[in-house]
Amino acid sequence: MLAHLQSEADPVRIESLADALGLHRNTVRFHLDALQQQGLVRRVIERQGRKGRPRALFTAAPTVPPVSAAAHHGLVLALLARVQADASPDRPLAEEIGESWGSSMVAPGQRTTAEDLVGVVNGLGLTSRLTQQSDGLQLQIVRCPFREFTAGGDRTVCRIHLGLMRGYLAAGGADLTVIDLEPWVTPESCRARLGPPDVPGPDRAERAAEPNEGSLVGGGPAETAGPPDALS
Numbered sequence: 001m002l003a004h005l006q007s008e009a010d011p012v013r014i015e016s017l018a019d020a021l022g023l024h025r026n027t028v029r030f031h032l033d034a035l036q037q038q039g040l041v042r043r044v045i046e047r048q049g050r051k052g053r054p055r056a057l058f059t060a061a062p063t064v065p066p067v068s069a070a071a072h073h074g075l076v077l078a079l080l081a082r083v084q085a086d087a088s089p090d091r092p093l094a095e096e097i098g099e100s101w102g103s104s105m106v107a108p109g110q111r112t113t114a115e116d117l118v119g120v121v122n123g124l125g126l127t128s129r130l131t132q133q134s135d136g137l138q139l140q141i142v143r144c145p146f147r148e149f150t151a152g153g154d155r156t157v158c159r160i161h162l163g164l165m166r167g168y169l170a171a172g173g174a175d176l177t178v179i180d181l182e183p184w185v186t187p188e189s190c191r192a193r194l195g196p197p198d199v200p201g202p203d204r205a206e207r208a209a210e211p212n213e214g215s216l217v218g219g220g221p222a223e224t225a226g227p228p229d230a231l232s
Helices: 002-007 014-021 025-037 070-086 093-104 114-123 147-153 156-171 201-209
Strands: 041-046 055-060 127-133 136-143 177-186 189-195
Touching: 002 014, 002 055, 014 025, 014 055, 025 041, 070 093, 070 147, 070 156, 093 156, 114 127, 114 136, 114 156, 147 156, 156 177, 156 189
Parallel strands: none
Antiparallel strands: 041 055, 127 136, 136 189, 177 189
């Protein structure tokens, strides 16, 4: 209902909402009351242009973020295309963007930890958890709202997230970093491996390539297959 109201430039009547959504008018009133109480919908009175009792009209509050992500989809694609065009092995632009972003999330004097990283990652809409495996500590990302942007094997978003995690931990003086990020290590999850920040680059790259050639360890674009379903 809120998504429909956000698609309407002008306030609408309950009858119009009921017809558009295939709902009973009383059902529409019930949901409108709930949306009003949360400050998501505004009720206005139509006073001009007609005789008789003024009618109540409803409109989405202008400050409420869009329910649909459609408004952001094109913008994200445009920005990713520019990053892809400007990036090179000598200029890992996606990681640099991520590192700057991650560093900006650290408060002055804050000491970052792996547990803090979980909160940051989950705050971005990625559902993750820490697990201890035989080869070390891992951050398992079990839900990613950016999955569709990795369709076809593009890893620009993944590289931004890799840089973000590294930048966040480094800016807070953490005693660990993200060794690599493996997109879609299973059809529904990604995996970031954590380890000491002083692991040499070449050794890190060799170890990262062993379990999964699609691991992201920094550098230029990765040509890997996307998730089986492409979209979630």
